[in-house]
Amino acid sequence: MNQFEMMALFIQVAELGSFAAAATQKGIARSVVTRQIAALEAHLGVQLIARSTRRQALTSAGKVYLERCKAIIDLVQQSEAELIEEQLTPKGNLRVSLPLSFGLRHLSDVLMQFAQRYPDIHLELDYSDRMVDVAAEGFDVAIRIASELALSDIVRKIGQCELYFVAAPSYLALHGTPQSPEDLLQHQCLQYSHHSRWMFTESGKEVSFSTKGRIKANNGDALAKAAAAGMGVSLMPDFIARDYLADGRLTRILSDATQAPIGIYAVLPSNSYIPERVKLVVDFLAENVPISLQEQKGA
Structure with a gap:
């Protein structure tokens, strides 16, 4: 016994x-x-x-x-x-950490549908681009957009996005259009606080370099506004760039320098039992968020 x-x-x-x-x-x-x-x-x-x-x-x-x-x-x-x-009857509190821009654009409506389907589950949504410690901070699940994750993370892929090099027409008219990624070393690069290096594939070869510029932010929408204002070149996810490209506020450049799609993941605490309500919300997100945002381009 x-x-x-x-x-x-x-x-x-x-x-x-x-x-x-x-x-x-x-x-x-x-x-x-x-x-x-x-x-x-x-x-x-x-x-x-x-x-x-x-x-x-x-x-x-x-x-x-x-x-x-x-x-x-x-x-x-x-x-x-x-x-x-x-x-x-799934019930209880459910704390979810969401990236600010992607969460507001693509997850808020989905989570409201989830809340309507499961009225006994109480949602607490935390919108932030900060990299939270899921277990230590008491989150049940965190949504992350990342090219790599810690080996200890318990994850499920719920989608992916692509990154584009973009700049405003006014900036390109004043400073010229970069013809190769190396040309970006001579330009103002709008930097995302959590990633100081830009990585891409050119002619089948992976290349990375440290960016330089006088504007840095921890949110993609803030960088998009700066780029549209002619403040520099940005490496921007498609879900933010789409509207700016559509109305001409931004122009895509260096289209031959591509980057592998970045995964969108649900990250779960690795040190505890996973309740049914957590499994349900992850399944719901995986079913309702397009595996690739490219699918929405024609929408």
């Missing part, structure tokens, strides 16, 4: 007042019960039940341990009942 099973057996013996009665109730030999209680006492280093030829009684340590065991068993049974109930 494991520790939990021995605790449950001890409760039976204590409440029935007899090794024999506990053995009969469990359908096992009395010697097995006696041996298991003895093993439990040896493990704890204390006597729980005083035995004599006429009677048995709980010691003072046994009385304290009995109350602790009953509380633990009750808690386990309650937890199991709650989990079973959640499988039938």
